[in-house]
Amino acid sequence: xxxxxxxxxxxxxxxxVLSACSNIQLVSRYDxxxxxxxxxxxxxxxxxxxxxxxxxxxxxxxxxxxxxxxxRAAIDVSALxxxxxxxxxxxxxxxxLVLVRDNLAWLALLHKGCVTAPLNxxxxxxxxxxxxxxxxxxxxxxxxxxxxxxxxxxxxxxxxLGVVHSLLDQQLGSVMALEMAKKRGQGG
Amino acid sequence: MAExxxxxxxxxxxxxxxxxxxxxxxxxxxxxxxxxxKLAQTLVQIGRLTALGxxxxxxxxxxxxxxxxxxxxxxxxxQGMSLLMVEQAINAALGAVRDLVNGAIGFALV
Numbered sequence: 296x297x298x299x300x301x302x303x304x305x306x307x308x309x310x311x312v313l314s315a316c317s318n319i320q321l322v323s324r325y326d327x328x329x330x331x332x333x334x335x336x337x338x339x340x341x342x343x344x345x346x347x348x349x350x351x352x353x354x355x356x357x358x359x360x361x362x363x364x365x366x367r368a369a370i371d372v373s374a375l376x377x378x379x380x381x382x383x384x385x386x387x388x389x390x391x392l393v394l395v396r397d398n399l400a401w402l403a404l405l406h407k408g409c410v411t412a413p414l415n416x417x418x419x420x421x422x423x424x425x426x427x428x429x430x431x432x433x434x435x436x437x438x439x440x441x442x443x444x445x446x447x448x449x450x451x452x453x454x455x456l457g458v459v460h461s462l463l464d465q466q467l468g469s470v471m472a473l474e475m476a477k478k479r480g481q482g483g
Numbered sequence: 484m485a486e487x488x489x490x491x492x493x494x495x496x497x498x499x500x501x502x503x504x505x506x507x508x509x510x511x512x513x514x515x516x517x518x519x520x521k522l523a524q525t526l527v528q529i530g531r532l533t534a535l536g537x538x539x540x541x542x543x544x545x546x547x548x549x550x551x552x553x554x555x556x557x558x559x560x561x562q563g564m565s566l567l568m569v570e571q572a573i574n575a576a577l578g579a580v581r582d583l584v585n586g587a588i589g590f591a592l593v
Contacts, residue, residue, distance in 0.1 A: 318577060321570040322563050387563040394552040394559075401545050413544035440541070454537035458528050458546055462553045465521050469553075469560040472514060476560075480567040 323385035325478035330471055332375045336395070337467040339368060344460040351453040358406045359431060359447030365403050369427040372396045391470045393423075398463055400427040400438060405455060407446040409433035487530045492523035500561070507565040514564065518557045525550055 343364050347356045354360060372395055379389045400422045404410050409428075410418075421438040428437035431447035451459075496519045501508050504515070529550065533543040585591050 319570055319573045321566045387559050387566075391556045391559050394556045398549045398552050401549050405542060405545055410541045410545050412541050414541075414548055419548065452538060452542060454532050455542060455546070458525055458532070459549065461521070461525050461528075462546075462549050465518065465525075466553045466556045469518065469556045473560040473563045476564045476567055480571055 320384055322477060322480075323382045323388065325474055325481055326378070326382060326385075326388075328378055329375060329388060330474040330478075332371065332378070333395075333467045333470040333474070336368065336371055336375075337464060337471075339364065339371070340460070340463050340467070344456055347451060348453075348456055351450060351456070356450045357447060358403075358449050361406070362429060362431065362447070365399075365406075365427060365429045368399055369396075369429055372399060372427075388470065388473060391466075391473070395463075395466055395470065396426050397422050398466060402459055402463070403427050403429065404433070404438055405459070406449060406451050407431075407433055407439075408449045409439035409443070409446065411440045414438075487527045489520070489523045489527050492526055493520045496523055500558075504561065504565065507568065510568045511561045511564050515557075515561055518560075522550065522554050522557065525553075 343361065347361070350356060358365075372392060376389065376392045376396065379385050379392055382388075401410075404422075418435075418438045418440070421436055425437050428434055428439075431445060433439035433441065433443040433446055435442055497516055500515055500519060501512075504511055508515075529538075529543060529546045532538045532546075533540070538546065
């Protein structure tokens with residue numbers, strides 16, 4: 296018998312013993328900052344939708360009047376992404392946060408009326424690459440159908456409010472649900 | 484045009500998810516069923532708003548993209564929950580042999 300074959304069972308047994316020598320981690324640990332950040336974003340979004348719903352055709356419902364909200368949301372989600380990226384085995388939460396950012400980007404485009412035809416693959420890629428466009432313009436490199444300037448006076452179609460709010464609420468809820476599962480799983 | 488029903492959509496989505504998660508389904512069932520029902524509700528809402536002409540085709544297209552992103556985020560949560568159960572099972576198995584291994588090698592390696 297070849298000597299390498301003689302040693303194979305020993306090597307396998309040693310591998311099994313060594314693998315038993317430490318706990319396995321497949322998913323990141325619970326992160327309070329992610330949990331609290333997602334909850335804050337959810338509250339901010341609720342406040343945004345309640346404000347618009349109160350007077351959907353009023354001055355306070357224009358994109359320009361809510362530009363500050365979009366800027367804050369873009370900063371908050373970016374900070375959460377940076378935080379998540381620094382945690383070991385956190386790929387699932389990182390991808391969830393990218394999807395949250397994408398949906399905020401679509402919300403901004405809807406608010407400015409920047410999508411005037413059914414979406415194509417380039418627009419989806421532009422949103423994925425460049426994220427939320429907090430400017431007052433429509434820009435194709437941020438997913439708009441066409442470039443256009445001065446869209447600050449635009450308002451969200453009131454019929455969209457309920458659905459978009461539900462989707463973002465559920466999305467952020469899924470980020471928090473996973474954090475809670477991590478906390479339970481780790482006996483926290 | 485046939486009216487979409489939340490019950491029919493939810494049943495189809497839950498059936499598909501159950502098949503995909505297979506043995507892990509009991510672990511994620513409670514969360515999954517609630518979330519898939521919510522997704523079915525928003526899908527029906529989008530269909531209804533489009534059929535009534537309250538949202539145009541461009542807006543409907545964005546809503547569907549947002550719906551897909553939300554569904555993916557939910558599925559990722561389910562995947563994470565399932566992995567956490569696997570992690571717990573492996574670590575419980577390792578924990579069960581900890582004393583044996585440490586005893587055999589003569590020091591607390593595990």
